[in-house]
Amino acid sequence: MTLTITTSPFADQKPGTSGLRKKVRVFQQPRYVENFVQSVFDVLGDFRGKTLVLGGDGRFLNREVIQTAIRMAAANGFGRVLVGLGGILSTPAASNIIRKYGAFGGLILSASHNPGGPDEDFGIKYNIANGGPAPEKITQAIYLRSKVIDRYLTVDVPDVDLDNLGEFQVAGMTVTVIDPVVDYAELMEQLFDFGAIRTLIAGGFRLSFDAMHAVTGPYAHELLERRLGAPPGTVVNGTPLPDFGGHHPDPNMVHAHELFERMFGTEAPDFGAASDGDGDRNLILGRNIFVTPSDSLAALAANIHLAPGYAGGLKGIARSMPTSRAADRVAHALGLALHETPTGWKFFGNLLDAGMATICGEESAGTGSDHVREKDGLWAVLLWLNILAVRRESVAAIMAGHWACFGRNYYARHDYEGLESTAAEKLVRELRENVPALPGCTIGALTIIEADEFEYHDPVDKSLSQRQGVRLEFEGGARVVFRLSGTGTSGATLRVYLERYEGPDGNLNADTAEALADLVAAANDLAGITRHTGRKAPDVIT
Template sequence: MTRTVPTTPYTDQKPGTSGLRKKVKVFQQPNYAENFVQSVFDVIDGKAGATLVIGGDGRYLNRDVIQKAIRMAAANGFARVVVGRGGLLSTPAASHMIRSRGALGGLVLSASHNPGGPDEDFGIKYNIANGGPAPEQVGDALYARTKTIDRWLTVDAPDVDLDSMGEVVVGDMVVEIVDPVQDYAALMETLFDFPAIRAAGLTMAFDAMHAITGPYATEILERRLGFAHGTVRNGTPLEDFGGHHPDPNLVHAHALYETMMAPDAPDFGAASDGDGDRNLIIGRHRFVTPSDSLAMLAANAHLAPGYADGLRGIARSMPTSAAADRVAQRLGVPIYETPTGWKFFGNLLDAGMATICGEESAGTGSDHVREKDGLWAVLLWLNILAARGQSVDGIARDHWATYGRNYYARHDYEGVDTETADALMTALRGALAALPGRTVAGLTIFTADDFAYTDPTDQSVSSHQGVRILFEGGSRVVFRLSGTGTTGATLRVYLERYEPAGGDLDRDTGDMLADIVAAADEIAGIVRHTGRHAPDVVT
């Protein structure tokens, strides 16, 4: 029987680029998680008789919120809920599950690459029927509902045994506990040449960072592709990710980097993040930036069976380097520059306008799902390595010799006071009109703008997506505030220098970007506004 629980709104439940992310203790407030889940259910149509997918990255609080969400789904008229065993589903696997089951949507419980544990972060994201994140209009309606909600619905039922596969009934709704890995692994086998990868004799190291991809990587890499036992490191998902930050960058995956820079390094190294949608790619003695990885994957995707017919288009987020643009030009396919957030790619993928998409924040994916997909990128790299018979370093050098090189880095200033960060961006936007033609740190500004995007599929407009400063010669700096943190603001500064083919293609990235770093501080007044003389993280 449905039970109505009175509640009062919280004022801080505005979803960011990837749902609602807050500290665990915030979500543990009375009715906090329930208010948000009920608001999701209140703004979506078609719940009666529908299927809902629920799963997450295994972080602290996942199991508690899943139990609440199951009972609430039963009270709100869903006919079936599909849950990954143990409450586990990587974000790309959840996207695939929504699509393959014809579900109305799904609740993805994760704070992605943010740390986990009782004092750390938690998150809830709603994905729609195409398997992708809810579009802005749904997010706006959801936020509006959180501000007026006065009740949530549930049924009185015991907790479901999340660790036993099979079906149980909660209220009038069927709850199906499924293997979280098998359907996703089967999808990967349709896209890539597993026999060729097995036959190539490659060695690798994969760091799952005690996060969700551990079981997926163990099944696919060690069992199906035959890599040695122990190839997958830190493969058991833990509620606090082993006390580490599950972000696959050179700071938080430094042990993997050291392995790959050693004299006896394996052929290939990779890592993924908390919920499995990001990736880190390192060859023996060669780190590949996410922007370069997107370009190299796009240039070589035809070597994998799932992409043998070529690409319909390539999409990248605005802060991502322009390396992929040059690949698109050579392939004769469109390139789309979108705001940050995978939901913008989803429209292009659904419309058949793009095949491969990527973000500088270590997210790449294709039209096989509607989320970025860390293991997908790893497997495409392995397929390319097997097909070309070259090292990662050899492929990178060949690519730069053909297309030129976009030296690239992102500087993150984390936990900046929100008012301070907003003041910096406001001042920067106010100075845009006067910047073109100005010379800063030896660089002449060609143009400057506040990026706005008109979606070619529905003509919707997204404004104020980040400030772009473009210098003569193809270099640039981009400033934006991130929506993925839980405290303060993260100022992200994206630095890019283009060196054409035949130029200086194997220099230290820091050296090549030094003048752009100086220009960025002079233009935006980073030290003056924040008091920070160096970023917290460089990727």
């Protein structure tokens, strides 16, 4: 029997870049989860009898919210729910399942790379039938509904056994608990030459993958150790834990420092990689070399034809605006269109669906292709392994050859985290107001030749996204971008992106910090970072 429960709105259920993210204690408020899930269902249209995909990264509160969502899906008329065993489902795997089984959409429970645990973060986002994140018109409708919601629907039934594969009935709706790994692993075998990678590994090639006690552990154990033959122990921190083992599951040099130490040590493996909380980001390392996400996108685009699933070439390349312009040079050399979008994978989905792009990437360690509609950490790792297996060169040699051909975009992102929101917003507002007067200004030896605030006219759905980051272009091709992030759960995060291009005949082996030092100083002066925030240095540099 369907129960209609009276409720009242919460004022803070506006989805951000990747769904609704808040502290666990916020989601634990009575009716908070129910209000948001019902708001999602209320704006979706006719899904009666159709399939909903459900799962998450295993963080604290994952199981409880899954049970709530199952009951509400039954009450609202879904015909079937596909849920990952143990409530586990990586974001790219969820996208694949939505697409493979023709689901109406999916609820993905994750706060991505944010920390987990009773005092940390949780999140819910809705993905549409193409497997990608809901576009802004849907997330805005969800928010508007959440502001006036007065009831939610549920059923009073026992919890579903999430720890055994099989089918269960919930108030007339079928719940199928599925293996979260099998469908994804089969897709990867269709895209990459597993035989070549197995031969590479059997020949003594050593790799190390840090799953950061997050969702990719089971996937990496199956793919890297079982199917590709890497020895046991190749995957470290491979058991998903509700608090990620007390660590921050963000694959960068700060939070994956153990992997960095391993890859820069005397007994370093040939290849190192990591992924994040929900499995959609990647970190790529060779022996004594860190490949920035921007450089990784460019190198993968230049070599993707070596993987069987992409032997036909690319339809186009897409990158988020703050991502370095290294991929632009590959696109130009290959005669391909380069699409520059706002941050957020949902913007790539339209391009992929329209056949305008094949590979996409963001500087925040997200790379993917048209195989799903999400960025995909293990996909990027397997593509790198496929390239290494074919070229039989080291990561360092591949990057040196890439820079010798295309030049090098020295690049870094400086994150100022946990800022007081009012101060951060004032900084950006002041910067925005100064944009018209900045061209022609000189800061030290740098002269600004162009300044604007990025806006995006989607070539597919014709939507307009404004205020996506302030861009400053300097003589010689250097660039600084300022942007407030939409992925945090408390305070504000200012991201400053710094980039300088060096041609193929220039210095390709400089220290990145030294190459960007004058840009760092100019960015601080122009935006008044210390003046507005009191911070003299960023919290994280990637």
